[in-house]
Amino acid sequence: MLKKLIALGLIAIVLCIGAYVYVTHQVANYIAQPLKLEHPQLFTVKQGTSLNRVLAQLESENLIARQMYAKLLRFQYSNLTQIKAGTYQLTPEMDLQNALTIFISGKEHQFAITFVEGSQFKEWRMALKSAEHLKHVTDDMSEQQIAEALNIDKSVLEGLFLAETYHYTLGTSDLDILKRAHAKLTSVLDKAWETKKPDLPLKTPYEALILASIIEKETAVESERSRVASVFTNRLKRHMRLQTDPTVIYGMGDAYDGNIRKQDLRKPTPYNTYVINGLPPTPIAMPGSASIQAALNPEQSHYLYFVASGNGGHVFSKTLAEHNRAVRAYLKVLRSQR
Known part of the structure; x- marks a missing residue:
């Protein structure tokens, strides 16, 4: 009788071990299953969602296959239970374990919006309005209302944001993006102001920003920025009008x-530097950090004029006679290209 009991006990133990191995294997297969995706897809985990609820959500969206042992996953993989709310991107090469690892990391998918140096605030508003996954709160706000919401003491926001690429997560507002862009601009401008050359004809960082915006619109050639800046600096020091076309256009x-x-060159506007003296009242575009640096650290030169070369750069001159020759050469290049 005792032998039978021992035998039955051994059989029970073997069956239990076999069952454990089988279930463990099934759960391992379950978590290793590839996601049913052909293209990247966003997946949102709401606040307070448990592991079992996430698995049910994945199954309901037909991203994974159902399995009766799914609820045992939390016991075998307890490290995957701390799911964090957020919006994540799932990709075709992922399996379920990859997806759960992302959910516990909290590293939400980052969207991006890029603003080009030299762009204007009206273009920023259009880009923000068309950006997907942003919360659009400024669509019906005036420029003055946006300025007040950002605690900016200017009624014109041109030039007050740093042009670059900004990343954001689902639910970020367009106002949040503008706040970050203004903070970055302020940081770059303040640092550049601290290291500016002495004796510049610029009284405030805002005047430097105005000049930087003009430089930004005048040249896209990196090596020319500080030389273009020197021309405007020299003209300001001599009380010569800047006579720059981008301000007229603005x-x-x-x-x-x-x-x-x-x-158009003769028509008075607050921005027509062929008519007004000194700088225009506001920036005319969003400058990049390179143009800000150039405005505050111009090249040491005696140049007072520049004109396009017709080959992508500019020709710089110290006298009006030299400049007129450069203009005639430019016009000749233009005629030859027709």
Whole structure:
């Protein structure tokens, strides 16, 4: 009788071990299953969602196969139970364990919006309005209302944001992006102001920002920025008008059709530097950090003029006679290209 009991006990132990191995194997197969995806897909885990609820959500969205042992996953893989709320990107090469690892990491998918150096605030508003997965709170706000919401003491926001790429997660607002961009601009401008050259004809960081925006619109050639800055600095020191076309264009607004005529150069606007003395009242675009640095650390030169070379750069001149020759050469290049 005792032998039978021992035999039955051994059989029970073997069966239990076999059952444990089988279930463990099934759970391992379950967590190793590839996601049913052909393209990347966003997956949102709501606040307070448990592991079992996440698994049920994945099954209901047909991203994984159902299995009766799914609820045992939390016991075999207890390290995967601390699910964090957020929006994550799932990709075709992932399996279930990869997905759960991302969910516990809390590393939400980052979206991106890029603002080009030299762009204007009206273009930023259009880009923000069309950006997916952003919370659009500024669509019906005026520029003044946006300034107040950002605690900016300017009624015109042109130039007050640093142009670069900003990453954000689902639920971020367009106002949040603008706040970050303004903070970055302020940081870059303040640091550059601290290291500016002495005796610049610029009284405030805001004036430096205005000049930087003009430099940004005048040249896209990195090596020319500080030289262009020197031309404007030299002209300001001599109380010469800046006479820069981008300010004229900005002052024309929607009336600009791609051409500047003589009458446009003569027409008074607050931004027409062929008519006004000194700098315009506000920046004319969003400058990058390189143009800000150039405005505050211009090249040491005696140049007072520059004109396009027709080959992508500019020709710089110290006298009006030299400049007129450079202009004639440029016009000749243009005629040859027709």
